[in-house]
Amino acid sequence: xxxxxxVLKHMLPISRVERYWKGLExxxxxxxxxxxxxxxxxxxxxxxxxxxxxxxxxxEIDGEGxxxxxxxxxxxxxxxxxxxxxxxxxxxxxxxFKVMGWFKGEGLPEVGMKVKAETGKDELxxxxxxxxxx
Amino acid sequence: xxxxxxxxxxxxxxxxxxxxxxxxxxxxxxxxxxDAGVSRDDVExxxxxxxxxxxxxLMPAVPVNEYCGFAGKGPLRVEAACATGSAAVYVAYSSxxxxxxxxxIAIGCEKMTEVDTxxxxxxxxxxxxxxxxxxxYGTTFPGHYAMHASAHMSRYGTTEKQMxxxxxxxxxxxxxxxxxxxxxxxxxxxxxxxxxxxxxLRLFDCxxxxxxxxxxxxxxxxxxxxxxxxxxxxxxxxxYSSDTANLSRREDYGGLRATVNASRMAYKMxxxxxxxxxxxxxxxxxxxxxxxxMAYEDLGFCRKGEGxxxxxxxxxxxxxxxxVNTFGGLKAKGHPLGATGVAMVYEVVKxxxxxxxxxxxxxxxxxxxxxxIGGTGHFGWVFVFEV
Numbered sequence: 001x002x003x004x005x006x007v008l009k010h011m012l013p014i015s016r017v018e019r020y021w022k023g024l025e026x027x028x029x030x031x032x033x034x035x036x037x038x039x040x041x042x043x044x045x046x047x048x049x050x051x052x053x054x055x056x057x058x059x060e061i062d063g064e065g066x067x068x069x070x071x072x073x074x075x076x077x078x079x080x081x082x083x084x085x086x087x088x089x090x091x092x093x094x095x096x097f098k099v100m101g102w103f104k105g106e107g108l109p110e111v112g113m114k115v116k117a118e119t120g121k122d123e124l125x126x127x128x129x130x131x132x133x134x
Numbered sequence: 135x136x137x138x139x140x141x142x143x144x145x146x147x148x149x150x151x152x153x154x155x156x157x158x159x160x161x162x163x164x165x166x167x168x169d170a171g172v173s174r175d176d177v178e179x180x181x182x183x184x185x186x187x188x189x190x191x192l193m194p195a196v197p198v199n200e201y202c203g204f205a206g207k208g209p210l211r212v213e214a215a216c217a218t219g220s221a222a223v224y225v226a227y228s229s230x231x232x233x234x235x236x237x238x239i240a241i242g243c244e245k246m247t248e249v250d251t252x253x254x255x256x257x258x259x260x261x262x263x264x265x266x267x268x269x270x271y272g273t274t275f276p277g278h279y280a281m282h283a284s285a286h287m288s289r290y291g292t293t294e295k296q297m298x299x300x301x302x303x304x305x306x307x308x309x310x311x312x313x314x315x316x317x318x319x320x321x322x323x324x325x326x327x328x329x330x331x332x333x334x335l336r337l338f339d340c341x342x343x344x345x346x347x348x349x350x351x352x353x354x355x356x357x358x359x360x361x362x363x364x365x366x367x368x369x370x371x372x373x374y375s376s377d378t379a380n381l382s383r384r385e386d387y388g389g390l391r392a393t394v395n396a397s398r399m400a401y402k403m404x405x406x407x408x409x410x411x412x413x414x415x416x417x418x419x420x421x422x423x424x425x426x427x428m429a430y431e432d433l434g435f436c437r438k439g440e441g442x443x444x445x446x447x448x449x450x451x452x453x454x455x456x457x458v459n460t461f462g463g464l465k466a467k468g469h470p471l472g473a474t475g476v477a478m479v480y481e482v483v484k485x486x487x488x489x490x491x492x493x494x495x496x497x498x499x500x501x502x503x504x505x506x507i508g509g510t511g512h513f514g515w516v517f518v519f520e521v
Binding site: 003012014042043068069070071072073074075076077078079080081083087089091098099100101102108110111112126127128129 | 263269271284332381382384
């Protein structure tokens, strides 16, 4: 027999990194850098995990990225039914930042491929980074 | 003061729609209690390791503890993703080591098939950092390891065939393990013909979604003498580590830093400087075939980048340098998250006692290792055991 239905949907508290989410809407990708010790963070965070300073600069990430690893998800999880044909996830290095994104190109990427980062939203309206081959 | 394992138990792994979480845990506990020859009165602390969420019991430690007869003796509930079982063993071990109790039981249990596959993938995909990974990009657990596989293949020339050989070996071992999820061999051709789940990992590169439980009873040296236990397996090395939640904050994707750090910590404690010469058996975390290949390298069984050749040349098979995952590994024995780390202890204890039947390894050093990873190197645990 089946259990009673139980729906979990959380509110996401993003106020301390709101600039990141606004930036995606403006076509910009931001990380943060600690004013005190210089540590860089992507994804961005409001507090430094290394020296505990709360003074952070917002740093725009752009230019040329290099693919470090990737996968093509063939079996999407619950919540990604809109992408039933699969999607490609990439991690690419942009200087001292590494950025995860969906690959927007023909076929599969390769490790070492050069990419540029763009922003956009998916079919459910979630903003994200797209990585396109150069 | 030394701490030893005096009793182990393991349920049948697989799709266990016949049992609740409590009932499957009971199967393992009953066997462990009988194996140790102790009574409930002897056990002072119960530690319940279960990752949870996929089972209808969302706060499962107390129901499990009650059903197994340990109400009032804990429970401590621990969670470390796929390394939950090892974390449970550590809590039992450290409680004894600290002198707080003399006998503790670590119960690892998981029901994973009470939800559908898409939901299970959505739970596993939350194993890193939800907001920055799953929410935006729909990462899945196979996807995490597939990304490591892509880097390993590119940098070291590791092939899909080498990864498939891990599946072939572990299925061959599981076929002789009556408690395994898959008691069935697969051929290299079958493994390589299976469809991709997360490129470059195919269906046969992935461990199944399993239900199951395992239990280990640990005791102080003093209590072991008092009980007259004549076959304790001593815990001589303990190592733990972890890594970043976000994969984008990792330095490298060709291995798991948590494995390197945890193993060196355990090796130092156990006096292991040459694992291939000093260990007779290893159970390593092969949730995906690439994970076993990376484990060979990160545990120091071979040099970095040579894991593909290590499996190809049969070094991890019976008769090789070190038999690995003799009971079928996570890949074919099954991977009920909370149970896995404790089931590894079950396997090594059975091997070191010489009770592994047709899967028995040759014993020269009477030492073995368990290596259990949570997430994708998000947690890392290594234990060394000896007679």
